[in-house]
Amino acid sequence: MSDPTYTLYSYFRSSCSARLRIVLNLKGIDYELQAVNLLKGDHLASDYKARNPTATVPLLVRTSGNGNVFSVGQSVAAIEYLEEIYPDSYHVLPPTSNPEARAVARALAAIIACDLQPVTNMKVMKRVRAIGGNAEQWNKEIMTEVLEAYEAAVKGWAGEYSVGDAITLADVCLLPAVWNARRYGVDLDAFPIITRISDNLGKHPAVIKAHWQNQPDTPEDLRGK
Ligand SMILES: N[C@@H](CCC(=O)N[C@@H](CS)C(=O)NCC(=O)O)C(=O)O
Structure with missing residues (x-):
């Protein structure tokens, strides 16, 4: 199993989830997709809201080999986080020289x-x-x-x-x-x-x-x- 592992809470129709799916794919980061059905109200369930207080998708969860878990909601913040921790992967922000x-x-x-x-x-x-x-x-x-x-x-x-x-x-x-x-x-x-x-x-x-x-x-x- 790779270290760390990623779980993406996502809904197929969600445009914000799609942003993160595209970036994870561009960067070649494997992830497990956990479906959150917005039409059924899965995002409003108390256990999901405990993970992501805005009751929205996406939510990106990173689990390290030592058991540390880091969660980030808000698609653009999550994308910028991946941008910073994987400096050698595909970049979705132009270089700092520009x-x-x-x-x-x-x-x-x-x-x-x-x-x-x-x-x-x-x-x-x-x-x-x-x-x-x-x-x-x-x-x-x-x-x-x-x-x-x-x-x-x-x-x-x-x-x-x-x-x-x-x-x-x-x-x-x-x-x-x-x-x-x-x-x-x-x-x-x-x-x-x-x-x-x-x-x-x-x-x-x-x-x-x-x-x-x-x-x-x-x-x-x-x-x-
Ligand atoms: N600013 C947030 C927005 C997240 C958001 O609103 N996601 C939508 C799907 S694209 C959602 O979960 N909507 C649930 C609702 O409207 O109840 C982000 O970029 O992640």
Whole structure:
């Protein structure tokens, strides 16, 4: 058994879980996936909340050979943690010699992780419905507006991916948001740079393995063929 071992608490449809799945795959870190079914409310169970007080996925748990256990929720913090403890693995932040590219990768990631995902999350959709709103339309409008901002911000930095020709934190946040945007009927033709980047990302083996259709907890009728 390898030391340390990793367990990722994940839900197949969760965009935040997908960020971490992509990064673990890019870095070549093996992990055991522990499915947390958000629709069944597994994340609200007291034993899960004791592990992750925000009652969200993902949660990354690292167990060392000496039995030490370290848990980190919050996908971007977990990604940056892996970035720091595996300096020789694939890097999702551009080199420190290019602070501007690092700042842009982080800023683009924040457009998705701070401005889009939190306000289109399942618990927010539930509240929108509770006050009589159309949660699907809410998501479609917010996703369209925020992706419009991403499209403008990425211009001038994009190569094959969002920041040049290497996959960065920005892409890792972007692609799962694009998967969700498709689901809510966002017109992605309006965003040619995002579409190009997403198509390129979709061909990468680390991304294919992390795709929501290819997870152990993906229901049979939704699995990739
Ligand atoms: N900022 C957190 C957000 C985590 C989050 O909201 N995850 C969603 C799935 S993508 C979730 O667990 N939602 C549960 C809910 O809305 O009740 C992160 O990046 O990990």
